Amino acid sequence: MSNITYHKPLVYDIEAMQNLVAEEVEKGLILYRTANEMATTIRSYIVAKDGDMIVGFVALHIHSVTLGEVRSLIVKEGYRNQGIGQNLIKRSLHEASALGLKEVLTLTYQKSLFEKLGFNEIPKESIPEQKIWADCIRCKHFPICDEISLIIKL
Ligand SMILES: CC(C)(COP(=O)(O)OP(=O)(O)OC[C@H]1O[C@@H](n2cnc3c(N)ncnc32)[C@H](O)[C@@H]1OP(=O)(O)O)[C@@H](O)C(=O)NCCC(=O)NCCS
Incomplete structure (x- = not known):
């Protein structure tokens, strides 16, 4: 297996991040984010x-002061099923806890991946309104959403 390292990205990484996610954006699995939008939230990412x-x-x-969200998770084809996705989630949970x-x-089609890390399914009605108006409304699948909402207590 390759030697994978984990980092906080620089704004110079945004183009490569957009290229990595392009195919999944096309399929509607991940929401499109502009380079500037990614730059304003660059500190939220782990690569x-x-x-x-x-x-x-x-x-x-x-x-909010209590609630974070793991989102935009992607692993390049050819690197999947080696634990990179789980490591990325674990690192973001560590950041959440430290904050x-x-x-x-999370809202995802990957239920078992998140359950393995201790997330539990919750009714979609309980997701915050700002998520729906900021993100869901821009999604190709809105309002017929078959993603699953899961939550973990830290
Ligand atoms: C979802 C996604 C990010 C997962 O990334 P990944 O690096 O393959 O994730 P992991 O390797 O940590 O876990 C994948 C599976 O491999 C298993 N696994 C983890 N480490 C493993 C290892 N060393 N050897 C074999 N299998 C392993 C996990 O248990 C998991 O099993 P599951 O599918 O039954 O839950 C990746 O498939 C992807 O980019 N998909 C397209 C975009 C997408 O759907 N994003 C999710 C948005 S929330």
Whole structure:
């Protein structure tokens, strides 16, 4: 297996991050974010690298004084099923905990991946309104959403 390292990205990494996620954005699995939008939230991201190449990333978005959200999770094809996705989630949970957040939410099609890390499914009605108006409304699948909401208490 390759030697994967984890980093906080620089704004110069945004183009490579957008290229990595382009296919999944096309499929509607991940929401499109502009380079400037990513730059304003660059501190929320963690990237996985194989050498200099970005092979995955995740973002920890903060909704409130208690609630964070793991979002935009992606691992490059050919690097999947080696634990990189789980490592990215674990690192974002560590950041959430270090910031003093109490809970972390996710909306995903990857239920078992998150359950293995201690997330539990919750009714979608309990996700915060600002998530729906900021993100969901921009999604190709809105309002017929078959993603699952899960939450973990820290
Ligand atoms: C979802 C995604 C990020 C997962 O990334 P990943 O690096 O493959 O994730 P992991 O390797 O940590 O886990 C994947 C599976 O491999 C298993 N696994 C973890 N480490 C492993 C290892 N060393 N050997 C074999 N299997 C392993 C995990 O238990 C998990 O099993 P599951 O599918 O039954 O839950 C990746 O498939 C992806 O980018 N998909 C497209 C975009 C997407 O759907 N994003 C999710 C938005 S929330």
